[in-house]
Amino acid sequence: MSTRFADKSVLITGGGSGIGRGIALAFAGEGARVAVAGRSLGPLAETVELIERAGGKAVALTGDVTNSEDAARLVREVVEQFGGLDVAVNNAGVFGAAGPVADIDEDQFRWVFEVNVTGTLLAMKHQIGHMRAHGGGAIVNVSSNLGVHKRADGAGAYNASKAAVTALTRSAARDHIGEGVRINTVSPGPVDTPMSTRPGESDTAKSDRMKAEVPVGRAGAVAEIAAAVLYLASDEAGYTVGADLVLDGGVTA
Template sequence: MTARFDGKVALVTGGGSGIGRATALAFAREGAIVMVAGREPSDLRDTVALIEKEGGVADAVPADVTHGMDVIRLIKTTVERHGRIDVAFNNAGITGEPTPLAEICEAVWGDVLSTNLTGVWLLMKHEIAAMKENGGGVIINTAANIGIHGRVPGFGAFAASKAALSTLTRTAAREYIREGIRINAISPGSVDTDQSLRPGETTEERDARVKAETPIGRVAKTEEIADTVLWLASEESSFVVGHDLVLDGGATA
């Protein structure tokens, strides 16, 4: 049986941990050549090692998506080494420390927006150009359910950046679908990663909080998010365009 991504090249940002690492592993298991990118070279090396241990093919480029030249180098290096980009999962993001809106400093606001919104715009800008040269491709952006409901105090910058990213995804999807580039987003809720922990909160305390707050009663596994990304990247979702798929166990229902 042919794997869904045999011979395809998949780029994953934020690939050094969490959802990014789980998704990179999932793409590799399905036959893709995976390029992982992120700020921490050691984390990227660990992801590549995990993929190679399973017999997959992976590569890594350290990159900060808030720096335009880093993004250009990332896309150029991926194309030079592997010929093209078939799928891009733009997953790098930060939450920022929980702070009431009127107390957020400009530097923190700028960091969150630069990473979660401007960084994804920069990635799409150069991914789209590369994909057009190759006749098309698929892009999936990581937004968040807080961008839809905005009900978590202290995360105004994060919520604003993710709401804007969801809208940017829809705009880009309409602009480029006729050129063979299919663009969607995912909006996870609480996932079993460090980002889901509030300051000073233990994993057990988080699990109890999420059980009380969320209809499904638990956090998502990173593998569950990865499975959804692969579905959106595959031909199985070929008619899905400009959609923001919410993965939050009913929290926004």
């Protein structure tokens, strides 16, 4: 087992399923102590069980990153459990209901921005607050190629929110690199998770659509996104600051 993150403490929001779970498993597989956070304990506990079954160490923490007190508490609990916070991955996000911009439900729009943008801001705010007082750290925010590099019809709220996440990450990266906190973004395209499956779409239909839409002919694997996150969080990426690593199989090339 690789020990690239041995003795490192990692917090992953949205760690109960999909990309977040894959990232958690990857960090644990390289020696990290992993805290997975989210609103519902059940999925988080499943992630922890998978990690522990493989010989890793993990804890599940419930909280809502759109609430500043919860975001601060998550950091405190990681520090209490593991003695510090070295890496944070802000993956929690929602897509929202699809539809033309003129028909977007205003409450839906606010909800998507609250989770995707405000949640990322508050999570980073408290993560940075700890890291800059304790020798620095690395943060990776999960955005989307739909934010800046590509647009999806009928997904105006999501597109705009992910563009905001990417821009916010660049600002934070410049603001805090002098304090030893290195911040970057990954922007996946279609990934083999339920979020990339259209309502009522069969596996065969999805595979055919991916072959038509993605130059490499398939959706991305969760493990491929996780590998990119681990690189950005590692010492190997020490000269990488404010980058947006697009992982979309050539869609936006």
